[in-house]
Amino acid sequence: MTFKRCFSPVVDSNTKVLVLGSLPGEVSLAHNQYYAHRQNRFWHLVGEVIGENLSGMEYTERLRTLLQYRIGLWDVVAEARRAGSLDSNLRDLASNDLSALVATLPHLVAIAFNGNTAAKIGERALGARISQYRILKLPSSSPAYAALPYAAKLAAWRALHDCLA
Template structure:
C-alpha cells in the first residue's frame, strides 16, 4: 500500500528540523506527525525542551515546537509499506530537501529520528547542514530509554 508523507512544518525561524521516515498508519489516520500514542516522540521532546507536550492537543504541540524553533518533516515524500515498520518501506521517493534553504533560512541542524531516516544523513550533510542521527522514538526502542533520552536531550539543550 502506498503511504503519503505530510508537508514540512517549518517557517522562517526554524533552526532545527527533525526528520522521520514516513508517518505510521495511526499518524496517517489522524493526519498528525507522531500520532501513534505508542511512539515516544512527544514524551522525549517534552523532556528535552522542558515543556509538557503530551498533555496538549496537536495544534498546541506544533505551536510549542514553532516557539522553540523546531520543525518536523519526513525523509520520504511517499513509499510502499505494509503496516507501520520502517523496515517494510519500499519504492520510496525522498522529499525535495533543496526547498529547506528557502523555507527555513535559519536552519542550522537536521536531526534524523532513527536509522531508516538516518540513511539519508550524508545527503543533507553534503548540502551544508550540521546533522545528527538520533535513536528512534519508536516504542519498540524503549529498552534503550536512558541512552535514547540522553542523546535527545544533548541535541536540544541550549
C-alpha cells in the same frame, strides 16, 4: 502493500532545528498527525528537552509550541509502498526534496534524524548540503525500537537542546 504519503512540513522562517522522521506510521496516518501512536516517545522526548508537557497538549498546540522553540518537523520519505508501519517494509520510495526545504530556512543550524532509516535516506537526499549543518543521528522514538531504554534515548535526544541555544 499500501501506498503512503508523508505530511506537509511544520516549519517557519525561524526554524533552527529540523527533526526528520522516515514516514508516518499507520496510526499517525489515520489521525493525520505526526507521532500519533500512543507508545511513540517523540512528544515525551522533545517535551523533556524543551521543558514543556507536549504530550499533554492538543495536537495543534504541540505544533505551535515546537515552532515557538524553533523546532521543525518533516519526513525524509515523500511517498512509498509499505505494509504496516515498520521502516524495514518501505518499498518504491521517493525522497522529499530536503535541499529545497532547508534552503528556505535561513536560521537552520541542525538537522536531527529520528532513527537510522531517516538518517540513511536523509543524508543521501541532502547530498553536499549536509556539511552546512550539525547532524544529529538520534535513536528512534518508535515503540518498534525497544532495544534502547527511554532514559538512554532521552540522553541522546538532549543534544537538541544545545542546538537551540
